[in-house]
Amino acid sequence: MTVPQLINLGLSGFAFSGADVGGFAGSPSPELLTRWVELATFQPVFRIHSAKGTRMHEVWVDGPEQEAIRRRFIEERYRLMPYLYSTAEETSRDGLPVDRPLFLEYPDDFTGGTEFMVGSRILIAPSESMEDTVPYAVHLPHGTWYDYWTGEKIQSGESGLVDMEQRDKVVAQKPLMITPKLDQLPVYVRGGSILPIAPLTQSTSETPNGPLTLRVFPLIAGARSSGEDCAGEVYTDDGHTFDFKRGQFARIHFNCAVEGDGSVTVRIGKQEGTWQPWWSEYRVEVVGFNPKASEATTSGERLKLSRIDGRWGVVVPATASGGTVQLR
Numbered sequence: 001m002t003v004p005q006l007i008n009l010g011l012s013g014f015a016f017s018g019a020d021v022g023g024f025a026g027s028p029s030p031e032l033l034t035r036w037v038e039l040a041t042f043q044p045v046f047r048i049h050s051a052k053g054t055r056m057h058e059v060w061v062d063g064p065e066q067e068a069i070r071r072r073f074i075e076e077r078y079r080l081m082p083y084l085y086s087t088a089e090e091t092s093r094d095g096l097p098v099d100r101p102l103f104l105e106y107p108d109d110f111t112g113g114t115e116f117m118v119g120s121r122i123l124i125a126p127s128e129s130m131e132d133t134v135p136y137a138v139h140l141p142h143g144t145w146y147d148y149w150t151g152e153k154i155q156s157g158e159s160g161l162v163d164m165e166q167r168d169k170v171v172a173q174k175p176l177m178i179t180p181k182l183d184q185l186p187v188y189v190r191g192g193s194i195l196p197i198a199p200l201t202q203s204t205s206e207t208p209n210g211p212l213t214l215r216v217f218p219l220i221a222g223a224r225s226s227g228e229d230c231a232g233e234v235y236t237d238d239g240h241t242f243d244f245k246r247g248q249f250a251r252i253h254f255n256c257a258v259e260g261d262g263s264v265t266v267r268i269g270k271q272e273g274t275w276q277p278w279w280s281e282y283r284v285e286v287v288g289f290n291p292k293a294s295e296a297t298t299s300g301e302r303l304k305l306s307r308i309d310g311r312w313g314v315v316v317p318a319t320a321s322g323g324t325v326q327l328r
Contacts, residue, residue: 006043007116010097018045027055030062031182034069035130038185041073042118044098069183075200082196082212086235087119106141113139121193125186137175144191146217151287192219194232194254211281211315216266218258218286230256236277249273263328264289271320284325285313291328298325
């Protein structure tokens with residue numbers, strides 16, 4: 001019930017909401033609590049809480065195997081904090097919810113079941129029954145998608161514009177069949193996205209140490225993602241005061257293009273606002289990219305690419321004036 005309730009709250013103007021992970025009343029099994037933690041990783045408010053007299057809900061109470069899975073997802077939430085914070089700031093301006101139904105992003109695509117979007121870039125596809133191990137179908141909207149965990153690229157068929165009276169006659173494309181596993185939650189990234197990702201911290205009060213990663217999920221050559229080019233942005237401020245109203249914030253837009261020779265060009269926009277962000281460098285990396293020269297060019301300088309977790313990228317200085325990086 002958590003997903004539809006949070007989605008409906010978001011549509012009703014209550015974008016910053018969350019459920020008690022594990023349930024306030026009752027005692028979930030260790031496996032259900034683990035799956036609940038995985039799902040809450042991608043919800044606006046993540047809080048483990050319960051009533052007196054229930055089984056303990058802390059992440060470490062069910063042994064090292066369950067704790068390791070829960071830790072991995074919680075750590076991924078902290079890595080995604082720049083994206084989540086940027087999405088929350090967007091919500092404060094235009095009212096679009098953090099967790100949103102697919103029809104907000106794909107109004108002409110009538111596939112879908114339990115899937116929902118986190119911001120405009122990330123799609124979560126949980127099972128309708130979190131305690132069930134039966135395979136279930138995932139319907140990705142038309143366009144290019146990437147498996148967030150593996151980087152696998154998926155091209156979903158075009159649905160086209162469909163009249164409301166005709167939608168039930170549309171033969172949907174063959175869905176992805178997912179067999180639920182305890183340590184996995186299907187997460188996909190919209191092709192044409194640039195996600196800002198931080199080094200791991202143990203608290204939002206801790207300053208990340210290292211570059212801000214710009215993870216590029218390029219479009220397949222000649223493809224479009226709901227009519228959008230490859231783009232992304234990051235927003236940050238002090239996180240505590242209203243000084244952002246006086247310009248003490250940093251908002252930076254990014255875009256990218258796959259060139260005819262297979263190289264990828266990423267453009268970093270000029271910073272809006274006067275706040276000094278915590279990062280002094282970017283690591284620009286491209287998912288599914290196979291370089292020919294294993295080098296990058298920025299400001300006339302040639303740099304060698306490095307490979308981390310299977311993704312080729314390069315570290316470049318972060319300046320308020322922006323710049324261009326080409327990987328080839």
